Amino acid sequence: MLYGLFALLAVVAAAVLALPVLRRRGSAADRADHDVALYRAQLLELQAERDAGTIGPAEAEAARIEVERRLLRAADRTAPAPRAELSPGNRKAVAAVVAAIVAVLAGLIYHAQGNPGLPDRPAVRAAEVPAEEASADELAVRMAAAMRKRPNELRGWLMQGQLAGSVGRYDLAVEAYENAARLEPGNTGHWQSLGLARVARDAGMVNPDARDAFGKALVLDPKDPMARYYLGLADFQDHNDRAAFDRWAALAAETPPDAEYAALLERGLKRAARRMGLPVPDVAVTPAAPGPSAAQVEAARDMSEDDRGAMIEGMVQRLADRLKENPDDLDGWLRLGKAYAVLGRKEDAVRAFGQAIRIDPSNPAAQEALAALKDG
Amino acid sequence: MIVELGHFALILALLAALVQGTVPLVGAHRGDAALIAVARPAAFLQLALAALSFAALTWAYLVSDFSVANVALNSHTDKPLLYKISGVWGNHEGSILLWILILALFGAGVAAFGRNLPDAFRARVLAIQALIAVGFLAFSLFTSNPFARLDPVPLNGNGLNPLLQDPGLAFHPPMLYLGYVGFSIAFSFAIAALIEGRVDPAWARWVRPWTLAAWSFLTAGIALGSWWAYYELGWGGWWFWDPVENASFMPWLAGTALLHSAIVVEKRDTLKSWTILLAILTFSLSLLGSFLVRSGVLTSVHSFASDPERGVFILAFLILVVGGSLTLYAVRAPSMKPTGMFSPISRETSLIVNNLVLAVAAFVILFGTLYPLLAKEVGYQVSVAAPFFNIVFPALMALLIPFMGLGPLLAWKRGNLREALRRLRPAFVLAVAAGLAVAVLTEGPFWASIGVAYGVWLTASVLTELAGRVGLFRAPGQALRRAAGLPRGAWGMTIAHLGIAVMIFGIAVSSAWQREEITVIEPGDSVTVGGYRFVLDAVGPVRGPNYAAIRGTFSVYKNGKFVARLFPETRRFADPPQETTEAAIDPLFTGDLYAVIGQAQSDGRWGVRLYHKPLVSWIWAGALIMVLGGMVSLSDRRLRVGAPRAARVPAGVPVPGVAGE
Structure with a gap:
């Protein structure tokens, strides 16, 4: 099938290119004819413009004489272009060579580059969704309809929530867990599930309603790690980096290194640290990771002001040194600038943000920071 | 199968271009009608x-x-439909494919509408056009193949850059x-004319509609x-010289020069060699621009070094096109004698x-753009x-506008x-008066009054010329009848020049x-900017759909009267984590109100940026008027004249000056 289409395409292309060579033709119109036609048209336009009065008589006269001179010259140029037409035999040869080149080279190049064995793999295509998946989705919809008729069956809603979540109908899952939480508001698990479903529905964003659900869970169980993680994420997404970091750091301090969510938490801590200009690898939940652990970072907060200053200055200096060797690191300059700003080294901060703007003149973060520095 | 078919079609396109x-080039050289005849069908096949x-790529x-x-690198199942389509050309490989298509x-x-061109000349033009295509097709297939496949197939794509999800950016490239x-x-017309060894008024008229x-x-x-930068980047600027x-902008300046010098060739059969040079330079600048900057190959040394194949190919191609055409120009240009003299x-x-x-101006910008790049290469x-x-650009324009x-x-x-x-x-007098009035009555910088004076001068002189005509x-x-009878080309010029005036204002x-x-500020506070009072309501x-946002609501009052309500947003996307600023703009004829909401402060207040930009929308209105001028000029009936048959003089209409023939 595929090769059949290739062959068809190649034959059409070769034919379009080769057939004109075979067809007998009269000689091409001479170039001089075209020139004569143009100058005649120019004269007519001139006449029209003069009649309309949009051009002065003297100007028109001068233009007319000039165009006429060119017209005469073009008409004189009668020498025909040299013609060296191919004999019919040679034409056949040319056509054959053209067709052969197209077909053979196309085959060779495709042989070298193509992947004829790989079928198309569309990710979404309604008609080709596997049968079970389609029915699972449908099942979730039907079950939702059924549940709405007897909305006080807690077990039913919980099953529906699981089903809808597993087939990706997060909207239905949210509905199910809302009902579950309504029926049994004292159960932390329902609030957790509701929060998760809302986050999944919003493509990973912890929006106010999800935050609400986790907040409820936290009221019921102040130690609940899931609620604490997601509330931290909400802060992080709102750019309350300090709040997010604090929440996560506190959670990390109570997290056993083999907890399921340890890796997730560590990544969050690193991202928050990076945004605040703290050195990234210096936070870790898992004990294997190098650098000071979260506990040490906690400790750093309890250090005396001077010690902490020295520690931070050291980190900033390391960053600055690294940037000297690698001056095109945009993120690096932004981080350094923020760090300087926090340390109150305003001139250094301005210089660092200036470097960032040199790399990316329209970088909004750098411009905003610069403006803020200049204002304050 | 569809993807592989697209790949095969691209390979065939390369061979068809070859x-x-x-073949038509040889045909035109030998005067062989059969070989010349290959050009047109080949262009349609191409x-x-x-x-x-x-x-095929769009389908993928x-x-x-x-x-x-x-697709895996640049798209995502969650992308809105419009941006799936624009994703096709939003990356290096796809943009090269778009080049090839265009x-x-x-x-x-040219094959379809160029019936008024001599067959041999048209064959040469199409052949040159195909040779350019050969370069791009080879570049695409051998260094940047858009149809490269992955096996195993990734679960989802990588490209969901929210900053690029914007209708302005979708249609801009x-x-x-x-x-x-x-x-x-x-460019192809210029090279064909150089090969043929003839540049004359007919040539200028043929090349004009395309230019x-x-x-x-x-x-x-x-x-x-520029409009996209203005409202999406949220910094209020509209041109950054990046x-x-x-x-x-460089090809635009050179192309504008070309447009004007081609008129001189058409009307006066002089300035020919310069016009050809401009045609070559304009396209060379287009190539330079799209290769070196848009494809991102030279913007950083690292990408160049990590992908030497592409870099070497681009350099070789540029040298071949620019060097080759300039060499041909150097050989042929001396033979192009001007016939029209002028005082x-x-x-x-x-x-x-x-x-x-x-x-x-084009050279200054070329220098200013390339010099930092080159300097960076040597450290x-x-x-x-x-x-x-x-400083430099307005100074140059100040020289130009009087003329x-x-x-x-x-x-x-x-x-x-x-x-x-x-x-x-x-x-x-009007211009000087306007400039003085601005200088005396307002507190603007000195150049503002000069700018206004130039705008008034240009408007008034263009209208003077029109009134005279x-x-x-x-x-x-x-007057009305005559205005209707004016050639569309003349109207095009008048409109485009007025567009510049509007833009200057x-x-x-x-x-x-x-x-x-x-x-x-905090909700309830108000800030007054340029006479407008912005109240932050909430x-x-x-x-x-795939982001969460903070939205501010501003009410704007002027002299106590309500003017507009603005809703700026800061949007946060989860995957990839990114933030975009959606400035809220209320474009008024007299000026734009522009609001941006920024970061929340710890005390419940919000960072805001508020602007009043008088007449700023006139910049884009001016550009639109210029485009309109171009379109009007393009509709000029005269551009279609030139075929021996079409221009045959109707019986009974006397042709002045050729009666003796």
């Missing part, structure tokens, strides 16, 4: 194959076929490319890009001034930034300067009297 680029290939994007590496489109355009690539036709079309697209493309913008005071001279200034850090351009008013009033060949100046006296003061009764006034306020979270 044939189209050689378009069909390129379109098939482009459609539409259905999110992540077995195609290009090249083929223009080639087929195709528009720009229509401009860039459109100039390839002017006009390309120029109009490029103008629209640049304006769209390399990407400069890359599109120093004439329309020709004023057009030469136009050309010189535009060429110098220096130089930055040629906006302040440099902001824009004066030139059209001078006759061809030998103009009457005294008469022209007499007619322009009212315009001059239609005899508004000599025979007012017939916009630039001068908005830069001089823009008022901005960057501050921290700030709250809102939820979008």
